[in-house]
Amino acid sequence: MPNSSETNRTLRTSGIVVGVVAVAVVAFGLSMRAHSSKNLIDWTAEQAITTVAVVSPAKSDANRVLELPGRFEAFATAPIYARVPGYLKSWQVDIGAVVHAGQVLGEIETPDLDQQLLQARADMESAKANLGLSESTLKRMHSLLASKVISQQEYENRASDFEAKQAQYQSTKANFERLQVNKRFARITAPFDGIVTERNTDIGALINIGSSASPPLFTISDASKLRLYVNVPQSYSSAIKIGAEANITVPEHQGKTYTAIVAASSGAIDAGTSTARLQLTLENAAGELLPGSYARVRFAIQSAGQALSIPASALIFNAAGLQVATVGKDSKVALKPISITRDLGKSLEINGLLAQDKVIDNPPDGITNGEAVSIKTAKEQS
Numbered sequence: 001m002p003n004s005s006e007t008n009r010t011l012r013t014s015g016i017v018v019g020v021v022a023v024a025v026v027a028f029g030l031s032m033r034a035h036s037s038k039n040l041i042d043w044t045a046e047q048a049i050t051t052v053a054v055v056s057p058a059k060s061d062a063n064r065v066l067e068l069p070g071r072f073e074a075f076a077t078a079p080i081y082a083r084v085p086g087y088l089k090s091w092q093v094d095i096g097a098v099v100h101a102g103q104v105l106g107e108i109e110t111p112d113l114d115q116q117l118l119q120a121r122a123d124m125e126s127a128k129a130n131l132g133l134s135e136s137t138l139k140r141m142h143s144l145l146a147s148k149v150i151s152q153q154e155y156e157n158r159a160s161d162f163e164a165k166q167a168q169y170q171s172t173k174a175n176f177e178r179l180q181v182n183k184r185f186a187r188i189t190a191p192f193d194g195i196v197t198e199r200n201t202d203i204g205a206l207i208n209i210g211s212s213a214s215p216p217l218f219t220i221s222d223a224s225k226l227r228l229y230v231n232v233p234q235s236y237s238s239a240i241k242i243g244a245e246a247n248i249t250v251p252e253h254q255g256k257t258y259t260a261i262v263a264a265s266s267g268a269i270d271a272g273t274s275t276a277r278l279q280l281t282l283e284n285a286a287g288e289l290l291p292g293s294y295a296r297v298r299f300a301i302q303s304a305g306q307a308l309s310i311p312a313s314a315l316i317f318n319a320a321g322l323q324v325a326t327v328g329k330d331s332k333v334a335l336k337p338i339s340i341t342r343d344l345g346k347s348l349e350i351n352g353l354l355a356q357d358k359v360i361d362n363p364p365d366g367i368t369n370g371e372a373v374s375i376k377t378a379k380e381q382s
Contacts, residue, residue: 081210
């Protein structure tokens with residue numbers, strides 16, 4: 001049997017071994033816990049950094065086509081109002097009718113004017129008779145003056161009466177001729193060759209002397225030549241010159257292109273829309289294009305250099321204006337102000353960027369200057 005000293009030694013050795021193992025287990029556990037905590041901290045820090053997708057500004061061709069909406073107007077349009085009151089006696093043309101200058105469109109019955117004419121004629125004839133009597137009397141007075149039967153004063157009085165009668169006759173004659181001229185306006189005529197685009201009256205309608213407060217009786221438009229009005233953005237206003245050509249398309253004639261010439265410019269930028277108004281002209285002898293209709297106008301624009309375009313989704317609009325967010329070499333955000341030169345729908349041609357800039361697409365709300373970001377890989381973006 002082993003003695004007690006050996007037994008105690010064995011127990012101490014076993015205790016030491018157990019203690020060392022326990023310390024090692026605790027140390028290993030603490031080490032693993034510290035490592036897990038560090039990984040958690042690192043993961044949390046990584047998650048706090050925003051991951052973004054970036055795009056590079058695309059280069060556009062220097063020779064571009066600027067497409068804008070336009071609206072046709074007749075080269076000449078005349079709303080026709082009545083010059084005399086009365087009732088519409090008849091009308092000879094309806095909307096869509098082709099008319100020529102001087103052609104009768106309608107006729108107004110003018111009972112009041114007719115009575116005024118009768119009265120004016122009677123006044124004129126009366127004044128003419130009085131003038132004749134005064135003239136013959138003056139001639140007799142002249143012979144009596146030569147024989148000294150009457151005084152010079154009597155003769156001059158008679159001469160003054162003759163002049164007054166002559167002035168009265170001229171006044172009544174002028175009034176009669178004025179009413180005659182007005183009577184001619186009872187026949188409504190076309191001022192030029194064109195098409196009737198409106199008829200706002202009918203037989204028996206009460207006709208008042210025209211004004212802008214009431215619709216015109218007829219409207220005549222000359223559509224053999226058309227004006228086309230286009231609002232051009234300020235950035236392109238200097239690139240389109242008088243005399244330049246534009247290609248025109250309309251929805252009702254698919255596949256057909258018309259040519260118009262820039263005839264005039266407003267010469268000013270509208271403060272509300274930042275556009276300049278251009279007037280183009282084009283021939284329309286066949287009548288295929290209608291005044292008031294919509295058109296697409298395409299201008300060929302030559303730029304001094306290549307323009308850059310970005311997706312519309314990259315745009316930021318806030319109190320600072322139009323901006324885009326770019327990512328620098330230090331992986332930090334830099335907000336850059338830009339201006340739009342052309343809106344292409346899904347993409348925008350802009351000024352204010354360089355071709356090598358990395359632009360954040362769909363930037364998150366609240367992104368700020370100097371904010372650290374992580375760029376998605378090409379695989380992640382796809």
